[in-house]
Amino acid sequence: MNPRDRETLIEETTSAWRPQRPDGALGPHPSFADLDEDGRREAFARTRALRALEAALDAQGLSTTSRAVLRRIRGARSE
């Protein structure tokens, strides 16, 4: 894998978006499977830093991960 493709996979993995499985639970990001273990650890480190940044910017101190969880809770209620 060339460095550019690896960077793309790492950056994509830092997103809070995850695909939903048929049972409703979230599965791994498709890019995660294509990374080696070092790339996955790098994605984890970048994600931690990004979530801290997101939370610091948010008026309620919520990251995109927490917002995604709240969307599921509120979405389930409105169904």
Next chain:
Amino acid sequence: MSDLDHHLAAIAAGDADAFAHWLAGAEPQVRASLARFAGVVDTESVVQESLLTAWQVAPRITPDGHPNGLLRFCLRAARNRAISELRKQGRQAPSPDADAPVEMAPPDPLLRRAIAFCIEHLRGKPAAVLRARLADPAGGADVDLAGSLGMSRNTFAQNLNRARKQLTTCLTRRGVHLEASP
């Protein structure tokens, strides 16, 4: 660290706003607790599923006289879920002493101002990409956000990488260190 269980009664009663307050304190702890699994398990989905489980189980959590009962439950749920994912791959759980230190940063107006300043000073595509990620109300996949900006997947990721590096440089100049070690 404060006791996040002061939100527990309201959460158990179905108050999603109280759960949002709990999430702000709990999520970094849950994520940090999964550091030792990061090379094998996609911890983001484990974090989200475990936090959702905490919401569902909160009405059944009984205070045991120790702080953060709901968080302790969530940390166990996250660890068990990560181990379950490992077992599906036929792997053993890594040693618990490899855990990253748990962090708890209270809301800091100065930090917020520093980050806002640095984001404000981003320019061009890196700025557009980072803002799209931060502002996306639907929490969509990057491939969809890239499409909305007229970019390819690779271009979106490269610009996100540039934005992150520029932000890190800007914040470091202001004495803020957000990069965590892998």
